[in-house]
Amino acid sequence: MGRKFSPQEQREVELCRRTYEQxxxxxxxxxxxxxxxxxxxxxxxxxxxxxxxxSWYAKQRY
Incomplete structure (x- = not known):
């Protein structure tokens, strides 16, 4: 099984997702x-x- 991530580590990637969605x-x-x-x-x-x-795709930077 993969390692467990702290809530702070999970928030870092969640911030990536939210920023992308914005x-x-x-x-x-x-x-x-x-x-x-x-x-x-x-x-x-x-x-x-x-x-x-x-994000790169959305900017049309393939």
């Missing part, structure tokens, strides 16, 4: 890059990578 793609990219790096090779890192990719 269409603040530049800020979402910044937050998600940091979270993806911090939580690489984990479920939180995968979620951060997802919102990072979606």
């Amino acid at each position: 269409k603040d793609y530049d800020k979402a990219i910044e937050l998600c890059k940091a979270a993806a790096k911090k939580f690489k090779e984990s479920s939180l890192g995968e979620e951060a990578q997802f919102y990072l990719a979606e």
Whole structure:
């Protein structure tokens, strides 16, 4: 099983999602890059990578 994440760690990735949903793609990219790096090779890192990719896509930066 994967490791348990603290509420603070979970909030970091939640902030990525909310920022993306608010269409603040530049800020979402910044937050998600940091979270993806911090939580690489984990479920939180995968979620951060997802919102990072979606933010780039929304900016039409493939």
